[in-house]
Amino acid sequence: MHKLIWKKDILAEIYTWKSALWLLLTALIYSVTCYLLLTNKELSLLDQTEMLWLLGKIIIGASLLVAIIDASSLITTEFEQETIEDLFLSPLPVRDFILGKFLTVMSVWALMYAVAVPYVLVSSAGSNLSAVFLAYAALYGTLLIAGFTVLVFGLSFLYRSFKNTLTTSLVLFLAAGIPALFAATLKTGIVASVITAINPLDAAFASLDNVLVDYHASLSANWPYLLSILGFSAAAGVFLFVSVRIFEKRGVIKE
């Protein structure tokens, strides 16, 4: 039944122009970034690998932001437009409901990734980094978006409100994103090292640096970073499991 939910939500994305808006927005962000990287006096002085690293951060960051906003609305609108009661009166299991919603976010991510490909190819022209760049962007983008989507779904079942879910999700995104923007030289203390180790966004960006700037492209060289992201996704999975149990205990209609 997850396919029915997925199909319905994809249709909603198309009919309400949400996906088109997301894709246009991401294309605009990539275009401005590439334009600045190639024409701005300061930025064009960057080494090509640094330039690609910056583009990678923007692709993952922008896609993650869009995925968080989209995921925040997917479950909560069912509560807010009061369709949840009819969905759960049907034989639809909660598991299929969540899986359908999850596939919708991943489909939007796949489209955003496809939009990013030409920008990556243009920016990496002349280097042999395009394939490895695309592979790692796909890997980390998919894992991060999956982890954050699961986290946002957990919040959605607890709050049942778009505004509250979105606000909390954005705070968490900023909390993960801000330390990731600091240069590695600023993150040398123990606290900073711990934050880096548990912050999935930091781990993804550090790994991209490792791959693109330091040419350590093998998976074994990036295993600690991958472990950090997988750990985050697993924790988000546990959180979703707990919040679904709470939802089932409270009932479809909040008492």
Place this chain on the structure above:
Amino acid sequence: MQSNEIIKMNGVNKSYGGRQAVRDLNLSVAKGEFFGFLGPNGAGKTTTIRLMTGILKPDTGEIEISGKPVSEKSHRSDKIGVLSESKGLYEWMTGREFLRFFVSLYGVKNLNGRIDELLAAVGLADRADSPVLSYSRGMKQRLKLARAIANDPEILFLDEPTLGLDPQGQEDIQRLLKKMNDKGMTIFYSSHLLHEVSRLCNRMAVIADGALVADGTLEDLRRQTKKEDLRDIFLALTK
């Protein structure tokens, strides 16, 4: 107790946030009945329907639908249809798309045939391909009714189905329900309008402040209250 009872509630209690919404409710509905459930606003009608349809869990007591506990989801979703008070529509869809989605969720065979049948039953065949957003309130209610019977349920629960509809809209819905009941569907009809319930239902129960205050035919209620006028009967029972 009737031997062919299809809905059975025994000693059901439900409270939220310190307020007792339903108290020691005992109720039974026989197969094929058009059963009216009356009460003023806030009396506990919606909570009772949500308990009977498994959307809410009782604090104490037992609820059975067609001989099985309502907590059995597969049995429940097979046997019941619900037209609730909630908005419950995807307004960006067309009426046909909306029904296709719900009929598919129930795994109904001959999908297109069933959708056409439902659209014809509620008189929306000519507007099936228009967006739900463009429907009038009455049309939306008829679409919700079509969704509620998508699985061809044995029991149909209706929570204030004519609320906010004009007389023509009310008449349309009531005619449809009467037709369904004539075909053997058990109907549990909740309303705060005694004249509506008395016109449609064979038997009725009255709830006030979460407790059952009367159960029987209109004649039984007249005898119990010693009143003739419908409004007086309602007020006497629910004051």
